[in-house]
Amino acid sequence: MATNRTFTMIKPDAVKNGYMGQIIDRFIQNGFAIKALKYTHLSKEQAQKFYEVHAERPFYGELVDFMCSGPIVAAILEKDNAVNAFRTLIGATDPAEATEGTIRKDFAESKAHNAVHGSDSDENAAIECAFHFSANEIF
Ligand code: GDP
Secondary structure, eight states, rough: OOSSSEEEOOHHHHHHTHHHHHHHHHHHTTOOEEEEEEEOOOOOOHHHTTTTTTTTTTTTTHHHHHHHHHHEEEEEOTTTTHHHHHHHHHHHEEEEEEESHHHHHHOOOOSSOOOEEOOOOOOOOHHHHHHOGGGGGGG
């Protein structure tokens, strides 16, 4: 049963490059309602925990270091079929392979520094939303 919610982070590269506002506007213009929003800086422990599913991948250390290298924006977004709709909006992991007009195509630096995170399943969306937000921060 789809929850119609997904979790996103605007990653440190996009914040540093000044794209935070434009990216949030893309969310809204594409029909995603903002249910929760937070400007924060992940600790190394938080980044390690968040990306635990990738612990065996060779880039895990680099990914963790990158994600705690600067502030991020975390958000819960709502729309019909949110997880899939949002993956379409952000585009492929590697911006070089992303479709024209997608957020990663327009704002990402590289496959590693790819501007935004988007949950890959309803199950992970629920876990990720709960990781970053308590019930009284969701509206
Ligand atoms: P996503 O679901 O599209 O975000 O992609 P993945 O689940 O495959 O990877 C998770 C994140 O790890 C990506 O969004 C990138 O930030 C990072 N990543 C993926 N591939 C690489 C890589 O080869 N090197 C590094 N340093 N990071 C990577």
